[in-house]
Amino acid sequence: MIKYIAKKLFYAIVTIWIVVSATFFMMQAIPGDPLMNEKRVVPEIKENLRKYYGLDKPLHEQYFIYLKNLATGKMGMSFQYKNRTVNEIIANGFPISASLGMRAMIVGIIAGLLLGVVAALNHNRGWDRFSIFVAIIGVSIPGFVIAALLQWVFGVKLRWLPVAQWKSFAHTIMPTFALSLGLIANLARFMRSSMLDVIGQDYIKTAKAKGLSPFEIVWRHQIRNAILPVITILGPWIAIIITGTFVIETVFAIPGLGKFYVQSINMQDYTLITGITAFFGSILVIMNMLVDIAYGIIDPRIRISKRSS
Amino acid sequence: MEMKYLMFYLDRWKTNSKKNKGGNVVSKKRLLSIVAVMLAFAMILTACSPGQPAASDQTEGAEQTVGTVQDEQVLRLSLFQEPGTLDWQRSDSNIEIYILSWIMEGLTRYKHGEIIPGLAEKWDISEDGKTYTFHLRDAKWTDGQPVTAEDFKYGWLRALNPEDPMSYAYFLYDIVGAKEYNTGEGAAEDVAIKVIDDKTLEVTLKNPVAYFDYLVSFSTYYPTRKDIVEKYGNKFNAEAQNFVTCGPFKVETWEHEAEMTFVKNPDYWNASEIKLEKIIGPFISDNQTEFNMYEAEELDMTIALNADQKAAMTKGEVKNFNDGSVWFFDFNVNHPVLKNVNIRRALTYGVDRESFIKNVSKRPWIPALSYVQPDIIPDVNTDKTFREVGGDYFKDNDVETAKKLLEQGMKELGLTQLPKLKFMCNDTAEGQLYAQAFQEMWKKNLGIEVELEPVPSAVRIDRQQNHDFDISYAGWGPDYPDPMTDLDLYTSWSGNNDPGYNNPEYDDLIVRAQNETDRVKRFELLHQAEAMLMRDLPIGPLYFRYTDYAEREYVKNVYRKGVGVEIDVVYAYIEGKNK
Numbered sequence: 001m002i003k004y005i006a007k008k009l010f011y012a013i014v015t016i017w018i019v020v021s022a023t024f025f026m027m028q029a030i031p032g033d034p035l036m037n038e039k040r041v042v043p044e045i046k047e048n049l050r051k052y053y054g055l056d057k058p059l060h061e062q063y064f065i066y067l068k069n070l071a072t073g074k075m076g077m078s079f080q081y082k083n084r085t086v087n088e089i090i091a092n093g094f095p096i097s098a099s100l101g102m103r104a105m106i107v108g109i110i111a112g113l114l115l116g117v118v119a120a121l122n123h124n125r126g127w128d129r130f131s132i133f134v135a136i137i138g139v140s141i142p143g144f145v146i147a148a149l150l151q152w153v154f155g156v157k158l159r160w161l162p163v164a165q166w167k168s169f170a171h172t173i174m175p176t177f178a179l180s181l182g183l184i185a186n187l188a189r190f191m192r193s194s195m196l197d198v199i200g201q202d203y204i205k206t207a208k209a210k211g212l213s214p215f216e217i218v219w220r221h222q223i224r225n226a227i228l229p230v231i232t233i234l235g236p237w238i239a240i241i242i243t244g245t246f247v248i249e250t251v252f253a254i255p256g257l258g259k260f261y262v263q264s265i266n267m268q269d270y271t272l273i274t275g276i277t278a279f280f281g282s283i284l285v286i287m288n289m290l291v292d293i294a295y296g297i298i299d300p301r302i303r304i305s306k307r308s309s
Numbered sequence: 310m311e312m313k314y315l316m317f318y319l320d321r322w323k324t325n326s327k328k329n330k331g332g333n334v335v336s337k338k339r340l341l342s343i344v345a346v347m348l349a350f351a352m353i354l355t356a357c358s359p360g361q362p363a364a365s366d367q368t369e370g371a372e373q374t375v376g377t378v379q380d381e382q383v384l385r386l387s388l389f390q391e392p393g394t395l396d397w398q399r400s401d402s403n404i405e406i407y408i409l410s411w412i413m414e415g416l417t418r419y420k421h422g423e424i425i426p427g428l429a430e431k432w433d434i435s436e437d438g439k440t441y442t443f444h445l446r447d448a449k450w451t452d453g454q455p456v457t458a459e460d461f462k463y464g465w466l467r468a469l470n471p472e473d474p475m476s477y478a479y480f481l482y483d484i485v486g487a488k489e490y491n492t493g494e495g496a497a498e499d500v501a502i503k504v505i506d507d508k509t510l511e512v513t514l515k516n517p518v519a520y521f522d523y524l525v526s527f528s529t530y531y532p533t534r535k536d537i538v539e540k541y542g543n544k545f546n547a548e549a550q551n552f553v554t555c556g557p558f559k560v561e562t563w564e565h566e567a568e569m570t571f572v573k574n575p576d577y578w579n580a581s582e583i584k585l586e587k588i589i590g591p592f593i594s595d596n597q598t599e600f601n602m603y604e605a606e607e608l609d610m611t612i613a614l615n616a617d618q619k620a621a622m623t624k625g626e627v628k629n630f631n632d633g634s635v636w637f638f639d640f641n642v643n644h645p646v647l648k649n650v651n652i653r654r655a656l657t658y659g660v661d662r663e664s665f666i667k668n669v670s671k672r673p674w675i676p677a678l679s680y681v682q683p684d685i686i687p688d689v690n691t692d693k694t695f696r697e698v699g700g701d702y703f704k705d706n707d708v709e710t711a712k713k714l715l716e717q718g719m720k721e722l723g724l725t726q727l728p729k730l731k732f733m734c735n736d737t738a739e740g741q742l743y744a745q746a747f748q749e750m751w752k753k754n755l756g757i758e759v760e761l762e763p764v765p766s767a768v769r770i771d772r773q774q775n776h777d778f779d780i781s782y783a784g785w786g787p788d789y790p791d792p793m794t795d796l797d798l799y800t801s802w803s804g805n806n807d808p809g810y811n812n813p814e815y816d817d818l819i820v821r822a823q824n825e826t827d828r829v830k831r832f833e834l835l836h837q838a839e840a841m842l843m844r845d846l847p848i849g850p851l852y853f854r855y856t857d858y859a860e861r862e863y864v865k866n867v868y869r870k871g872v873g874v875e876i877d878v879v880y881a882y883i884e885g886k887n888k
Binding site: 030041042051082084159164259268 | 394473474476488491492493545546565566591601765767770804805
């Protein structure tokens with residue numbers, strides 16, 4: 001197991017290195033630079049600014065400085081936020097994005113799995129149709145539409161909830177739901193088909209023949225087996241959802257990380273682009289690694305095959 | 310200065326509003342019923358999710374006036390987005406500049422289109438108009454220290470320090486020795502800022518700058534405390550508790566990316582004139598969210614309003630203000646065809662601005678038949694604007710004249726057919742829509758075929774700067790309320806002269822105006838310069854942009870204008886909210 005994890009860790013580091021290097025060079029290829037302004041900065045001042053930010057150095061030198069800083073965890077000052085380091089920006093935004101993300105995960109996993117299980121157990125009946133319906137809605141309607149609608153109905157018309165911002169529990173309800181809907185839909189669909197697959201297996205018949213109670217059959221045999229493939233898709237989902245989403249956070253004015261994925265590129269904020277990418281890349285890689293490990297723990301077949309190989 | 314941000318945020322706002330508009334239109338009817346079911350379901354689920362609120366609740370304060378008829382003096386407005394910096398010498402965007410004007414003050418203050426004394430009680434100007442002596446009043450920083458002439462000198466030299474470059478340093482270039490110091494050719498000691506005593510500051514300028522009393526109201530010119538800068542270093546003005554200011558309001562809280570609040574500064578020298586007790590400024594960058602918050606009575610005004618929102622609005626009133634920008638075609642005057650003035654005139658005269666505004670942009674803009682903005686730039690006698698005195702230079706949609714000029718121009722060039730011109734525009738939905746409208750008009754009115762070149766705005770700016778275009782869709786916003794802010798753009802040495810216009814006569818007019826101490830003569834020269842520009846048309850004016858916004862009827866005296874401080878709430882107050 002330790003060897004397995006060490007190998008995964010090595011690949012993870014290589015992956016992150018490739019991602020940040022590719023980002024570093026690609027962003028330099030975007031026309032313009034972080035100091036560009038519609039109203040031109042006086043050339044002499046611009047020269048001084050370039051020097052100040054180290055942009056006058058040759059690209060490879062900038063790259064090595066960047067890698068060195070990154071290795072020590074320093075991601076530099078943001079260009080756009082002139083008094084804040086990228087570390088501070090991430091430290092400020094990530095807990096909020098993560099809090100929203102975790103809420104959405106909890107709602108999404110519970111509702112999604114429940115819906116999937118109920119649908120499979122009521123195959124081709126009312127609950128099944130309802131769950132398919134929810135899945136289609138959740139997958140096909142973009143988050144900002146849901147977000148805007150929620151805001152309009154519950155914020156403006158009914159005045160039950162505050163329209164936006166991230167302050168009290170009431171403020172979190174709409175964004176949590178808007179963010180979890182996609183997850184609910186995906187999980188419900190996935191869980192449903194996975195369950196249907198399991199229901200048809202011989203060992204279910206055996207269990208029935210053994211005279212196990214229906215609850216035990218569902219709980220110990222069907223769900224436990226059906227949930228495995230679902231865990232695979234959870235890794236990337238968690239990474240995406242806890243690091244913040246542009247649309248939901250923008251619509252609900254939530255001070256998370258989400259908006260920086262778009263804004264940093266628009267503003268060509270080099271340090272913020274690379275910092276955010278490195279951070280997101282690491283979370284994604286770590287999540288995938290955790291899923292791999294969790295998979296090994298949950299599924300005895302994988303454990304065994306690992307041991308024998 | 311403002312231009313990038315102004316355009317950036319208006320463009321973003323438009324993109325955002327488009328996105329949301331799309332969302333609402335598609336979804337409202339169809340999905341409402343579906344969503345209702347979903348929501349019932351979700352309410353139960355989300356109620357189960359654990360967790361603590363991320364921050365304490367404090368917005369509702371404004372709503373609760375306990376049993377009094379007195380209006381609580383609290384104003385709630387969106388600040389759009391987290392300011393890049395509130396270090397006033399370093400600031401270079403609109404939003405930063407207006408927030409700073411609430412918490413700081415310069416030697417003068419630009420109040421509702423007029424210069425009034427600020428931290429300087431009075432000032433003397435020498436005969437030649439080049440030496441200003443400012444006499445400071447007794448004013449205090451929020452930590453109780455007096456504001457001194459030394460604080461100004463320190464702040465100004467800080468703005469010019471080449472070791473710690475500030476993009477707006479050029480705002481001080483009119484001062485003798487300033488540019489030299491900033492570009493590393495001179496020393497700090499040679500900059501002509503002299504502290505006579507604690508309360509007297511003397512500045513010597515290179516030219517008699519007619520608008521210098523405005524410049525000293527601007528954030529780059531704010532006084533700065535050396536001890537505070539040294540204490541906080543890079544965190545100067547970066548957190549609520551780090552601010553030491555001397556303006557009408559104080560920063561109370563700053564939750565990054567979320568919200569700022571301000572309270573009245575009781576020690577401000579003119580505190581009796583300030584009525585608001587508190588300003589609550591959440592950062593709401595999505596224009597539809599801002600509108601929804603306004604409709605839900607969570608905000609008292611909006612930054613902007615689009616046509617759909619205008620129609621849907623149920624509260625308060627629609628107002629509009631000149632956002633300061635003028636929009637035009639940039640003609641590359643070195644292009645083999647566009648070098649001909651008659652062709653440029655034909656292209657300018659032959660489009661229908663009135664119809665464009667009414668049918669395409671659908672915003673409260675006005676056709677530009679001249680260059681310098683209306684409303685915001687006064688003439689020599691300040692009761693009239695430069696625009697009112699200058700008037701229009703050509704007619705809108707003058708197809709007849711345009712056709713004749715086109716024919717004449719082609720004859721001069723020896724052409725029987727125009728080669729296909731390229732028209733560069735932003736690649737946003739709106740950028741392309743607007744450009745297409747003019748493309749269509751040229752084709753219909755003049756039979757001129759033009760090819761669109763939609764590019765990302767960064768590419769457009771880059772190519773404009775390198776004169777790498779035929780025609781480009783461009784705009785400009787003023788730095789200060791004087792026609793020079795627009796007119797010196799087209800001097801041959803200007804870094805913003807995208808068309809490449811090079812006319813020694815024009816250059817001469819501008820230089821003469823810059824050195825003229827007689828105001829009447831100076832304005833004559835400036836009008837002559839504008840007339841020359843409108844004769845040669847290196848740019849083809851299109852429209853002056855105005856922005857709609859919503860404001861509740863109980864909000865009084867908020868002043869908006871597209872030059873300097875865009876949202877001035879310093880003298881605002883609330884009246885009649887608790888009727």
